[in-house]
Amino acid sequence: MAGIAQEQATNRLLRSLPEEAFGLIAPDLKACDLPAGRPLVEADKPIEHIYFIESGLASMVAVSSDGNSIEVGQIGYEGISGYPVLLGTDRTPNRAFMEVAGRGLELSTSRFLSLQAHPEAHLVFLRYIHTRELQLAQSALAAARYSMHKRLARWLLMCHDRLILDDMPLTHDFLALMLGVRRSGVTEHLHILEGMHAIRSTRGSVRILNRRILLEVAGASYGAPEAEYERLIGSELLGDERPSKLRGAGWFS
Structure with a gap:
């Protein structure tokens, strides 16, 4: 998709870039399918491409030497994979892969890093890294201080x-893996949320019935990274001009 127009992009970081900066990379953006399970960042391997997520959901996962793993971040249409390259490293021990299939725009790391010469664009990505660090910090806080009930509600909101x-293709096994708990525990708490009429859980799917109930359950465990993203980055996607397919999205709606 060489020459993609900025208003055609769904990714909020691309839409937040100054027009001049977007023009520098637009000819090199390559549209691609991102099937579930596709790796975006491999552990301890050079990050050769950056993916601007247009749809779907990616997970960042920390993996220990003995094989234990847990999700440390989510990436959707608000973000990118491979951002550690902005911190002066070409690789990371963490992995990133597509959790739910979608589409994206691929850009070589070298072309992406050329944006560092554009101060306003560089600032956008530095602010994004800040929101990523805050998401990780809030995940650690939730794991240490909040009940499984609240953590599950937070994760579903994210x-x-x-x-x-509203119909999210999420399995109980995957929820357990991402939250670092037993499958039986996830199933039990999904049933509790069902009893509150917040969700409906079926085989391989969780349907959001009432987001407000999930917000009440999650309480203070959810919201800080989301608010910081809106404060620092924001975009016209929040206004009336955003594509119809994005109206009614989360982010405090």
Whole structure:
């Protein structure tokens, strides 16, 4: 998709770039399908491409030497994979892969890093890294201080924010893996949320019935990174001009 127009992009970082900066990379952006399970960043391997997520959901996962893993971040249409390259490193021990299939715009790392010469664009990405660090910090806080009930509600809200779908293709096994708990625990708490009429959980799918109930359950465990993203980055996608497919998305709606 060489020569993509900025208003055609769904990715909020691309839409937030100054027009001049976007023009520098537009000819090199390559549209691609991102099927579930596709790796975006491999552990300890050079990050050769950056992916601007247009739809779907990616997970960043920390993996220990003995094989234990847990999700440390989510990426949707608000973000990119491979951002550690902005910190002067070409690789990371963490992995990133597509959790829910979608589409994206691929850009070589070298072309992406050329944007550092554009101060306003560079600032956008530095602010994005700040929101990523805050998301990680809030995940650690939630794991240490909040109940499984609240953590599950928080995680579902974060998925809902990024997928812009009420029917989310999430399995109990995957929820357990991402939250670092047993499958039986996830199933039990999904049933509790069902009893509150917040969700409906079926095989391989979680449907959001009432987001407000999830917000009440999650309480203070959810919202700080989302608010910081809107404060620092924001975009016209929040206004009336955003594409119809994005209206009604999360982010405090």
